Amino acid sequence: MSRRIVFVRNTLAVMLAAAVGGGYVYFHGADFPSAHAAPVGAPLVAANAAPTAPAGPVVAAATDFSGIVQRAGPAVVNISVTGKVKKVADDGDEADPDDPFAQFFKRFGPQLQVPRGPQVMHGLGSGFIISPDGIILTNAHVVDGAQEVVVKLTDRREFKAKVLGVDKQSDIAVIRIDARDLPTVQIGDPSQVLVGEPVLAIGSPYGFDNTATAGIISAKSRSLPDDNYVPFLQTDVAVNPGNSGGPLFNLKGQVIGINSQIYSQTGGFQGLSFSIPIDVAMKVEQQLVQHGKVTRGRLGVSVQDLNQTLSESFGLKTAQGALVSSVEKGSPADQAGLQAGDVILRFGGHAIDHSVDLPTLVADTAPGTSQPIEVMRGGQVRSLNVKVGEMKAASNDAPANKAGNPGRLGLAVRPLDKDEQKQLGGQNGLLVEDVSGPAAIAGIQGGDVILALNGTPVTNVEQLRKLATKAGKSVALLVERGDEKIFVPLTLN
Known part of the structure; x- marks a missing residue:
């Protein structure tokens, strides 16, 4: 069976509450010995010349990024999100073969008390502060569908964040926390970056906050499937789940990209990671902050790169330009007279080297x-004029946090039936059917049984609601989960 290679948006893997807990971390260490130049032969020296001192060994020194980490590290944040995922399949349902949990449930499902209905998703990502008043950039897929977004700084302060806007086409999101005088990053110029240049990433891989990894720029202007508007920076920097949304720094300590995707057979780092150029991200950020959405121009053509054979067949001396493979009927390109088989050499005075240059x-x-x-066209250069249209905004461009008020606790509960009471030794309680808000953040799971609030036993939904209404800023819930009883603290809305 062939192994499928996929592009992975590297947010920390989703965990289904009340079903599976835990994870894995793979550590790999290596020593890097110094490189010494081996002498090839003795140099020729004149008879009366003074002997020269022997040359010392040439040592290949590693790049020191410690200054960048110390200065810019405090501006890199950990982002944790909670939201809902689709319900776990019933025993008779067909499981998704691509679901990483499908085989686990198939083998171990009968032994687990898996609650039905939507479950709570917990995810982690990274971001970085670009404004002292709390503006943060991250990936759209980090906060997509989130009901609660919590930002943790390196000084251990935590803030609930508001999602100002998301743009899935560029995978950029802008969030904000209510804070002042925050540390910020410096913004660099990705166009000045050279292939082979050392770069540094800081993020939260697998939840390990403020982790620094380094490498080089492997390539520029990479086009990836379904990402037609981003000329990615390719690096060999170790980027893993949880690094999404974190910054990529150059040697000057300036952010030149946002780590977004990895190319992997396993879901982990394999030497190919991709970052969104920061100039692309900043243009999106400006529009999201000012207008709440992103407006883009549109031609209505599909283009592809040229190789040597194609360039020769279309009368080009070099394989440069964007080959038009199709033109949408009635589109701006169609109205301007563009045809399939045209090779676009320049747009708006800018030369087109690769096809990815044109959509940008x-x-x-x-x-x-x-x-x-x-x-x-037909071996001759022609000049046309096109009136650029507007791309339809994706439905995700609106601000994300639109969940209704889940109540102070964020719980949907019901009384236990007689069979459930027998399983719990005849005691009363409330079965958790749905979780959001404070309860989700605290780790309450579907299938838990709420026994008491602040020491007062609960037997019905109305009683729990009244107790929560009279409570202060925090409460302690006594919860039964499996064979264990635990107190869970909640900070209320």
């Missing part, structure tokens, strides 16, 4: 403006 330039163009296009 078009997206940055204000809808309704006219731009000159230079194309190769």
Whole structure:
């Protein structure tokens, strides 16, 4: 059976509450010996010349990123999210073969008391502060569908964050915390980055806060499947689940990218990671903060790269430009006279080297403006003018936190039936059916049984509601989970 290679958005893997707990961490250590230059032969020396001192060994010194970590590390944050995932399949349901938990439930499901209905998702990611008043950049997939977003700083302070906007097409999200005088990162210029240049990533892989990893720029302007508007920076920096949304630094300590995806057969790091150039991210951030959505230009064409054979067949001396493979009927490109088989050489005065260059330039163009296009058609260069259209906004461009008020506790409960009471030795309690808000953050799970609040036994839903209403800022719930009883503290809404 062939192994499937996938691009993985590297947020910490989803955990299904009340079903599976725990995880794995794979440690690998290595020593890096110094490299010494071996002498090839003795140099020729004149008879009356003074002897020269022997040259010392040449040592390949590692790049020291400690100064960058000390200065910029406090501006890198840990982001934890809670939200809902689809219900666990019933025994007769067909499990998703791509679900990483499917085989686990298939083998061990009968021994588990798995609650039905939607379960709570817990996820981790990274982000970085770009404004002293609490503006933070991260990946859209980190906060996508989140009901609660909590930001933890390196000084251990925690803040609930508001999602100002998300843009799935670029995988950028902007969130904000209510704080002042925060440390910030410096923004760099990705266009000045060279392939082979050392870079540093800081993030929270597998939840290990403020972890620094380093490598080099492996390539620039990489186009990935379903990411037509981002010319990714490819690196060999170790980026793992939880690193999503964290910054990529150059040697000057400036952010040049946002770590977003990995290319993996296993879900873990394999030497190929991809970052969104920071200039792309900052353009998205400005629009999200000012307008709550992102507006992009649109042509209505599909393009591809050229190889040597294609370039020769279309009369080009070099394999440069964007080959038009299809034109949408009635689109701005169609109205401008573009045809399948045209090779776009320039757009708006900018040369097109690779096909990925064109969508980026078009997206940055204000809808309704006219731009000159230079194309190769039938071995001849032609000039056209196109009136750029507007791309339809994705439904996810609206601000994310729109969950209704879940109450002070964030619990949906019901009384135990007679059979359930017998299983618990005849005691009363309330069965948790759904979790959100404070309860989800505290780790309450579907299938838990609430026995008491602040020491007062609870027997019905109305009683629990009244106790929560009269409580202060925090409460302690006595919860029975399996064969254990535990007190769980909650900070209330």
